[in-house]
Amino acid sequence: MRSADQDREAFRLVPPLILWWVWVGFAAANVADFAAQGAPARFAAVVSAILATVTGLAYALALRPRVIAEPAGLTIVNPFRDHRVPWTAIQAVDAGEWVRVHAASKTIACWALYVSARAKRRDARGAPPRSGRSGGFGGAGGFGRVSETARLPAEAAYLASLPVAKAIATRLDARAAKERDRVRHADSAYAGPPGPVTVRWAWAPVAAVALPALALLVIVLAF
Secondary structure, three states: OEOOOOOOEEEOOHHHHHHHHHHHHHHHHHHHHHHHHOOOHHHHHHHHHHHHHHHHHHHHHHHOOEEEEEOOEEEEEOOOEEEEEEHHHEEEEEEOOEEEEEEOOOEEEEEEEEOOHHHHHHHHHOOOOOOOOOOOOOOOOOOOOOOHHHHHHHHHHHHHHOOHHHHHHHHHHHHHHHHHHHHHHHOOOOOOOOOOOEEEEOHHHHHHHHHHHHHHHHHHHHO
16 A cells, blocks of 8 residues: 555555454454343453453554555564664565565564465466566567566566565565665765664554453453
């Protein structure tokens, strides 16, 4: 998805969002049912704590993860940690089980951008050869030089043929290369090391899981 700011893009997959809202509806229906039926206090407290704990996990694992591309670099929002990677520190972006950002000092898996089992099975069966960067998006192939305007639709078609996560990895890899070139051309004397990759814990999802789990433990031990 693309924000109003054209230099900022946020990437995530749809199935985790659907899972999140399905779970929220299920949890809300159960809480309403307990209230309507007047369930015993201990039962209602235990089940409510379980629902709250699972809701915290669903928030951390399904709703929160995303990858944000900004002028300064990538922010990789994983369930419990955030990674900020300057464009100049990115060596490559590719896709294995997840989209992976290879930085100067580490490789970061993007939890939000996974390759589905269906896509893996399709790759395992083998796909028809495509003209890509190795052969050019609509490269020469005996037809002479292809103009830039003719090449763009071929690139778009190639990206559309890929699994979503792999298409996003290709886009991010291309943008990283473009941003590195832009930085180096803007400063002809650029020769310094790439900016640091920063990692920090995200305490909101940690609390969303830990506090209901602790409350559940207290309830079970108290009754």
